[in-house]
Amino acid sequence: MQLIRAWYAVELSSAVSEGSVQKLHFHGEVFAIWRSLDGKVSIVPDRCPHKGASLSAGNVGEQGLSCPYHGWCFQSDGDCAKIPAQGDDNPIPRRATLGGLPCREQYGYIWIWWDPTGQSAADDLPALPGVGPIPESDDSGWRSLEGTVVWQAHWLRVLEAFMDLTHAPFVHSGSFGAMAPDQLMPVDQWCRDDSVYERVIAPRDRHYRADQGRGLRAWFNQADEKGVDQESDDAGEQHIQLWLANVSLVRVVFGDFQISLMTAHVPMGDGTTRNLWRHFRSFLRSPLADGNARGRVDRFMAEDQRTVETLTPAMPDLDGHGDLLVASDVSTLALRRMLRQKRNDGLLI
Ligand code: FES
Ligand SMILES: [Fe+2]
Structure with missing residues (x-):
């Protein structure tokens, strides 16, 4: 049983450091959660569109998230920016994209908007729940x-x-x-x-x-x-x-x-x-x-x-x-x- 069209806190922000990727199990599905070198978090299906390798076993570097199998590189928006085996002259297929979930960071957590029906407009999502009161991260009283x-x-x-x-x-x-x-x-x-x-x-x-x-x-x-x-x-x-x-x-x-x-x-x-x-x-x-x-x-x-x-x-x-x-x-x-x-x-x- 799952609640849809809702925000879920799915990981501690501190658990996903810059330049790292890991697996996320959520409602029976598997995702890769990664943070770019400039700090942006993305959550994508844990399956490379090329031949299905697990992206959570990949690496994060200057070029984004690279697949461990043939090194396709994906950017934070999910698009593939590089297919190493064929150089830059060949076009990258439009379908070489990961379709990530909308995510945010607040209250020390990474949140995702969960709507498996795909009917939510990504630019018109409700605000995160107003969780609190909790101390600010720099509050020396706590x-x-x-x-x-x-x-x-x-x-x-x-x-x-x-x-x-x-x-x-x-x-x-x-x-x-x-x-x-x-x-x-x-x-x-x-x-x-x-x-x-x-x-x-x-x-x-x-x-x-x-x-x-x-x-x-x-x-x-x-x-x-x-x-x-x-x-x-x-x-x-x-x-x-x-x-x-x-x-x-x-x-x-x-x-x-x-x-x-x-x-x-x-x-x-x-x-x-x-x-x-x-x-x-x-x-x-x-x-x-x-x-x-x-x-x-x-x-x-x-x-x-x-x-x-x-x-x-x-x-x-x-x-x-x-x-x-x-x-x-x-x-x-x-x-x-x-x-x-x-x-x-x-x-x-
Ligand atoms: S399976 Fe990912 S690059 Fe080939
Ligand atoms: Fe208890």
Whole structure:
């Protein structure tokens, strides 16, 4: 099942350096994603029009992307500029072009416009989803980290998991879930413009809230940092938002102590999803703390993965058969409602 005529974040910008090419698996198809020496990203079918070699095994140089088989060179716009074996006197066939997908770069990701029907006008595409807030890349008040992890789970199940806070005390009992309350009804929830949002507040019990803040700080080995009032009245909040087609953002806010996790959930096909995460923290900003922070992100991602990979049916039934959703599944319900509307509009196929 795929959402069409939509923007998907498909790769971390940092993963495709200048002069490199790599494979991209997306909705069961294979693409080559490459970046020219002057920094322009292109995403093209991973098949050379000459004799079908895999372009992702090619090279990127001054002449663009060259095929590993006979060295045809393709430019960022997809056109072949050179066929080495026949010199410059022979014309290059018009069909020697790659037909790339529209792509953009923002929020640290490479995005593609996915419309397998080919009906979208490339010069009249909607804007990217307004993902955020996230820190600017040069904001010295934050430290960021990135990573990827592949799950054997349908991308819609994965999207739902990232919108679903009520699993925290159970799935994440070995990490941050240990201080989450069982009752996690959002105080604010909405669904509009292809986005689902919820906000959850720590209970009004001051000590409980302090415990949560302390727990989070302890989790990051910062319990005794100067200036942190452990009995403070910080209003602990979590903001969780999802933007179709495939990006989620979880923000944990305890006063100045903030963690954000933005993740692109890339549907590779065959029930496999590649999660590209970007973590931002407003504390312990030294690179020396990166190993510790990465280990913690890896750990709670693994906690989710263990459970989400067991879900049956593998693909959620949008019409409500198979799962028994209740009031506390408010965001899952909202997401499925939004997806049913997409299906009615012919955009979920
Ligand atoms: S198959 Fe690519 S140049 Fe021949
Ligand atoms: Fe989780």
